[in-house]
Amino acid sequence: MFETLNAHSDPESVRKAAREGFLNGPTAGLASGFVQVNLVILPEADAAGFLRFCQANPKPCPLLAVSEPGSRICKALAADLDIARDVPGYRIYRNGVVSESAADVAGEWRDDLVTFALGCSFTFEHALMQAGLRVRHIEQGRNVPMYQTSVPLTSAGGFSGKLVVSMRPFAAADAIRAIQITTRYPQVHGAPVHLGDPSLIGISDLNAPDYGDFVSVGDDEIPVFWACGVTPQQVLVDSGVEFAITHRPGHMLVTDIPDNSLALF
Amino acid sequence: MFETLNAHSDPESVRKAAREGFLNGPTAGLASGFVQVNLVILPEADAAGFLRFCQANPKPCPLLAVSEPGSRICKALAADLDIARDVPGYRIYRNGVVSESAADVAGEWRDDLVTFALGCSFTFEHALMQAGLRVRHIEQGRNVPMYQTSVPLTSAGGFSGKLVVSMRPFAAADAIRAIQITTRYPQVHGAPVHLGDPSLIGISDLNAPDYGDFVSVGDDEIPVFWACGVTPQQVLVDSGVEFAITHRPGHMLVTDIPDNSLALF
Numbered sequence: 001m002f003e004t005l006n007a008h009s010d011p012e013s014v015r016k017a018a019r020e021g022f023l024n025g026p027t028a029g030l031a032s033g034f035v036q037v038n039l040v041i042l043p044e045a046d047a048a049g050f051l052r053f054c055q056a057n058p059k060p061c062p063l064l065a066v067s068e069p070g071s072r073i074c075k076a077l078a079a080d081l082d083i084a085r086d087v088p089g090y091r092i093y094r095n096g097v098v099s100e101s102a103a104d105v106a107g108e109w110r111d112d113l114v115t116f117a118l119g120c121s122f123t124f125e126h127a128l129m130q131a132g133l134r135v136r137h138i139e140q141g142r143n144v145p146m147y148q149t150s151v152p153l154t155s156a157g158g159f160s161g162k163l164v165v166s167m168r169p170f171a172a173a174d175a176i177r178a179i180q181i182t183t184r185y186p187q188v189h190g191a192p193v194h195l196g197d198p199s200l201i202g203i204s205d206l207n208a209p210d211y212g213d214f215v216s217v218g219d220d221e222i223p224v225f226w227a228c229g230v231t232p233q234q235v236l237v238d239s240g241v242e243f244a245i246t247h248r249p250g251h252m253l254v255t256d257i258p259d260n261s262l263a264l265f
Numbered sequence: 266m267f268e269t270l271n272a273h274s275d276p277e278s279v280r281k282a283a284r285e286g287f288l289n290g291p292t293a294g295l296a297s298g299f300v301q302v303n304l305v306i307l308p309e310a311d312a313a314g315f316l317r318f319c320q321a322n323p324k325p326c327p328l329l330a331v332s333e334p335g336s337r338i339c340k341a342l343a344a345d346l347d348i349a350r351d352v353p354g355y356r357i358y359r360n361g362v363v364s365e366s367a368a369d370v371a372g373e374w375r376d377d378l379v380t381f382a383l384g385c386s387f388t389f390e391h392a393l394m395q396a397g398l399r400v401r402h403i404e405q406g407r408n409v410p411m412y413q414t415s416v417p418l419t420s421a422g423g424f425s426g427k428l429v430v431s432m433r434p435f436a437a438a439d440a441i442r443a444i445q446i447t448t449r450y451p452q453v454h455g456a457p458v459h460l461g462d463p464s465l466i467g468i469s470d471l472n473a474p475d476y477g478d479f480v481s482v483g484d485d486e487i488p489v490f491w492a493c494g495v496t497p498q499q500v501l502v503d504s505g506v507e508f509a510i511t512h513r514p515g516h517m518l519v520t521d522i523p524d525n526s527l528a529l530f
Contacts, residue, residue: 172465173459175460176444176457176460191441194437194441195437195441196461197485200437200485220462220465222461
């Protein structure tokens with residue numbers, strides 16, 4: 001019924017495969033060149049506060065779009081979209097804990113739910129590779145290593161927590177180039193937040209990421225740290241939110257937005 | 266006769282003070298906001314080769330202007346200019362060695378001399394400080410520390426040598442910011458060429474710069490290295506050039522070009 005999904009698939013095909021239940025795995029590498037987004041879905045009562053929180057913490061929570069309350073469409077993201085079904089996997093939060101995973105959330109949908117689409121590092125990784133840089137975890141077929149830091153976020157709207165970062169190792173000249181390239185993409189976490197000594201941001205063991213997979217850092221390399229889209233998921237837990245829906249990590253919403261359209265210059 | 270020169274002096278006053286012999290010291294901090302340049306003056310026979318060398322090595326040798334052979338003026342740099350007298354101190358090279366220093370080179374001038382004006386890090390340091398970053402050697406009233414590296418330059422036009430770098434220490438977040446800011450100024454060395462471990466570019470002791478002054482690097486800081494305008498002076502020596510004139514290090518030509526006009530974006 002569905003042909004195999006891959007880098008050459010168009011975004012609509014990926015969403016339809018998820019919608020029809022044929023795709024329930026991670027979206028890394030699918031529909032290359034199109035923006036994939038993190039989703040946070042909250043009742044309207046919490047949405048205004050979360051909007052202020054994102055505004056106050058744009059590096060971990062770069063807002064690409066916010067839906068109308070109750071709406072399962074969002075023209076800013078895609079022409080043909082069902083927010084409750086087009087993601088290959090969802091997480092449902094109740095009273096500050098992840099209570100379950102779900103293939104779709106049509107049955108959980110409410111008239112007051114507001115969807116937040118947040119930029120994802122897949123976009124800048126695409127730009128890094130187009131510039132000839134080698135991204136270790138992609139070359140090794142792993143998830144990017146992610147770490148809980150001790151860096152406090154700016155509390156706002158009833159939300160608070162600490163920054164989660166992703167790490168990519170580079171030789172110094174490539175690290176400088178990676179900073180230049182990601183600076184062009186503020187809507188997908190932008191420039192790194194740290195580089196070098198991990199202990200300065202509260203990471204005790206680089207070899208033991210809190211999320212994702214281990215990748216090695218060579219003696220002649222520098223670990224470079226970007227704000228990570230896992231941050232808001234951790235914030236939902238830390239803030240004890242009553243009800244929320246997100247995508248499952250790695251199971252992103254694939255949009256119709258070309259990656260290159262997010263480049264500042 | 267001349268009022269005291271300082272940051273508020275206009276560029277023409279600084280040049281005239283040098284021209285009349287009232288200024289024979291370094292130009293750091295004078296006529297703030299205007300571009301100061303490194304000078305390399307060569308006979309026309311060597312100039313075409315040096316131009317190719319600069320083109321092949323734009324980070325240490327960012328060309329801002331090249332004069333007509335024999336001319337002591339250069340409208341691209343300043344309206345009222347005497348290249349042979351407006352620099353507070355010159356160096357004269359004969360057969361690959363610095364043979365003497367001079368307050369002016371009017372007596373050495375020849376009809377075949379071509380002047381190369383190369384960007385200087387003063388311009389990007391001004392931009393760094395305007396962005397609120399603290400530049401250690403300036404705060405400590407010292408010269409920037411400079412190091413001979415093992416990084417080979419691209420040989421061209423009969424010129425060759427190794428890269429000389431300047432070093433400024435920053436905390437990681439400020440290092441990232443400094444990379445962003447200096448990226449905007451490719452005509453004054455642009456983005457750093459290295460950061461972190463000095464040994465990777467052949468620097469054995471960060472506390473013993475080859476030129477300039479020592480500055481300390483804190484445990485929570487990263488040394489950041491930029492290509493340096495001393496590189497071409499070393500190249501003249503290494504290449505055994507028959508005759509050349511440069512400014513004395515730190516004794517720059519002050520131009521009428523506003524620093525901000527060199528920002529790419």
